[in-house]
Amino acid sequence: MNDTMQAVLMSGFGGPDVLRPGRLPIPRPGPDDILLKVGACGIDRKDLLIRNGTIRKRSAGYRGAAGDARDDLSFPLVLGTEIAGTVAGIGANVRGVRLGDRLASLPRRGHCGLCMYCRTGRSESCASAYFIGQDVNGGYAEYVLLGADSVWPVPDNVEFAAACMAAAAIGTMVRAVRDVARVTMGESVLITGASGGLGVHGVQLARLAGAFVIAVASSESKAALLRELGADEVIVSGHGEDWSGRVIALTGGRGADVGIDIVGVATLKTVLRSMALYGRVATVGEVGSGSIDLRPAIVLLRRLQILSSYAPGMEHLATALDLLSRGRVRAVIDDRLPLAQAAAAHARMEAGDVNGRIVLEP
Ligand SMILES: NC(=O)c1ccc[n+]([C@@H]2O[C@H](COP(=O)([O-])OP(=O)(O)OC[C@H]3O[C@@H](n4cnc5c(N)ncnc54)[C@H](O)[C@@H]3O)[C@@H](O)[C@H]2O)c1
Numbered sequence: 001m002n003d004t005m006q007a008v009l010m011s012g013f014g015g016p017d018v019l020r021p022g023r024l025p026i027p028r029p030g031p032d033d034i035l036l037k038v039g040a041c042g043i044d045r046k047d048l049l050i051r052n053g054t055i056r057k058r059s060a061g062y063r064g065a066a067g068d069a070r071d072d073l074s075f076p077l078v079l080g081t082e083i084a085g086t087v088a089g090i091g092a093n094v095r096g097v098r099l100g101d102r103l104a105s106l107p108r109r110g111h112c113g114l115c116m117y118c119r120t121g122r123s124e125s126c127a128s129a130y131f132i133g134q135d136v137n138g139g140y141a142e143y144v145l146l147g148a149d150s151v152w153p154v155p156d157n158v159e160f161a162a163a164c165m166a167a168a169a170i171g172t173m174v175r176a177v178r179d180v181a182r183v184t185m186g187e188s189v190l191i192t193g194a195s196g197g198l199g200v201h202g203v204q205l206a207r208l209a210g211a212f213v214i215a216v217a218s219s220e221s222k223a224a225l226l227r228e229l230g231a232d233e234v235i236v237s238g239h240g241e242d243w244s245g246r247v248i249a250l251t252g253g254r255g256a257d258v259g260i261d262i263v264g265v266a267t268l269k270t271v272l273r274s275m276a277l278y279g280r281v282a283t284v285g286e287v288g289s290g291s292i293d294l295r296p297a298i299v300l301l302r303r304l305q306i307l308s309s310y311a312p313g314m315e316h317l318a319t320a321l322d323l324l325s326r327g328r329v330r331a332v333i334d335d336r337l338p339l340a341q342a343a344a345a346h347a348r349m350e351a352g353d354v355n356g357r358i359v360l361e362p
């Protein structure tokens with residue numbers, strides 16, 4: 001094995017041009033590491049937020065010590081949290097993984113396994129977990145280090161370009177649709193940001209749950225794809241418009257039973273206005289600092305529940321891979337690009353010109 005690898009190096013915060021192809025030593029697995037040869041790495045919106053400086057700090061879990069001052073990210077950094085590939089090296093403490101195994105990863109690792117959250121199936125809230133492609137180098141590279149606590153086997157009939165999305169783009173929506181909003185047969189479900197990486201899978205999952213699906217998208221070409229994926233109705237709207245009247249009309253004057261808001265500041269208020277009495281709203285998007293003004297009466301008088309759907313867990317990753325394998329959900333791949341095209345892919349996502357996920361294939 002040659003001892004260097006191709007990687008996309010982020011030289012600092014800025015526009016897409018801070019991402020440049022370069023070379024790094026192939027990382028050596030420590031005792032708790034799995035060395036993965038990357039088959040595919042999806043580009044998550046979070047990668048853009050790290051690159052443009054919206055997210056500037058390491059996560060609190062990085063050193064495992066709660067209360068430590070959080071350090072600034074250091075450069076060069078390799079982005080990439082949505083990873084699938086083949087095991088190429090195994091640390092001495094890792095059990096249950098063999099060379100050549102095909103694996104997909106959660107966006108984080110380092111779960112302690114002992115805290116209240118780890119022991120109750122909520123390890124996404126473990127204080128010692130840290131992020132791949134933020135705190136440590138990620139998947140925009142030929143090789144990446146993962147943890148045994150962050151991986152799940154990929155079924156033989158699922159290609160890496162689909163498997164890499166199983167955690168963030170699909171698993172997050174499994175949690176939002178099934179566990180948080182608890183969508184049931186016959187309900188109406190409104191989904192914003194529907195043509196993005198999370199949304200295209202959320203539409204399919206809500207339909208799979210038996211719902212009547214109303215998707216919001218920004219162009220007619222995106223609407224056509226959403227209909228093909230199972231959306232019953234698509235509202236085509238410019239960013240910032242109030243389309244709640246359309247939702248009310250499409251639901252016979254009642255409003256939607258469930259709202260899955262994948263955008264955030266730009267849409268949450270309109271989602272709340274679109275809800276039926278007793279509506280449940282799951283917020284998925286927006287880690288920026290913007291805010292909305294909210295009249296508490298709208299929540300009270302409509303008897304609304306506003307819920308958070310934070311991050312996929314291992315069970316969501318496993319379920320997503322199973323759904324892909326059984327053909328119940330289709331991974332929507334906008335484009336497959338070599339590592340050298342990472343900056344161009346970021347530019348396209350900034351322009352909003354993407355249906356589903358762009359996937360890098362080293
Ligand atoms: N809750 C979680 O665990 C979790 C996990 C992954 C991603 N996310 C977040 O979910 C969001 C979506 O992620 P993604 O990877 O699908 O992103 P994406 O870029 O693939 O898709 C975002 C979609 O939102 C639309 N959009 C963007 N700005 C808009 C605006 N102002 N008004 C209306 N529509 C707008 C875009 O056109 C696009 O269709 C991001 O905020 C991301 O950080 C959350």
Ligand SMILES: [Zn+2]
Nearest residue numbers: 112115118126
């Ligand atoms: Zn823990």
